[in-house]
Amino acid sequence: MPELPEVEVTRRGVAPHLDGQVVVGVALRHTGLRWPFPEGLAELLRGQRIRSTGRRGKYLLIGFDHGTLIVHLGMSGHLRILPRGTPPEKHDHFDLEVGDQLMRMTDPRRFGAVLWHGNSEGVVDEHLLLRGLGVEPLEPAFDATLLYRMTRRRSAPIKQVLLAGDIVVGVGNIYASESLFKAGINPRTPAHRIGLVRYERLAAAIRETLAAAIEKGGSTLRDFMAADGQPGYFQQSYFVYDRAGEPCRICQTTVRAIKQGQRSTFYCPNCQK
16 A cells, blocks of 8 residues: 655655646546545536645645545555646546546546535544544654653554554555654554653654655556656665565564564564563
């Protein structure tokens, strides 16, 4: 599944082609993706100017004067910028046409979403899918003090607390494993047993890991590609993720894999006490 870095790479890829442009056409194929397409979406968007292209967690937010288009890539979705008139293929479900180009959403497994939040419904942060999200990890509000304060009553393993998304958003499975390694924290450690000093290391590791992944175009796992069709390269520098049985890049101890909440967690038993 595309995580925060992949979604941010996608946002940066499509934004120069969308911001300030007027929508000249909308193509909706089939009836929807994970949820049905909003009724009358083509009429809502046609002729409207795109004011902004943002992101909240793993959701892309395309802003108009009268509301926000919410796009989620699901398990296998991606967006591309193509010449207008490019014939669709089997798994191409949504086109947003601007000028002589279009933004096309391709989603083979159809777990993604294209939704609409009108201004009459309130600010977009109050949308049902967004209202429970934690702080953005690359913004100033995210720091060690927040992590420490919000975990005093959390006995769940720190890896699971990071994935929950209600304290900090967008730290998915790959980047949680990598960040915990950099911080020297065992992923099974109960969150409330981690002190402020170790949370300072973890907050810094999360910011550094996500920023590095964005810089390298994200990770290419299965179907992810950037808006220009290029893969990401961060997976080439993984310290522990998907490296079970291989030597730790720091101490040469064998990297281990365990299951936490039906997800694979990778860690070094020597570096992460």
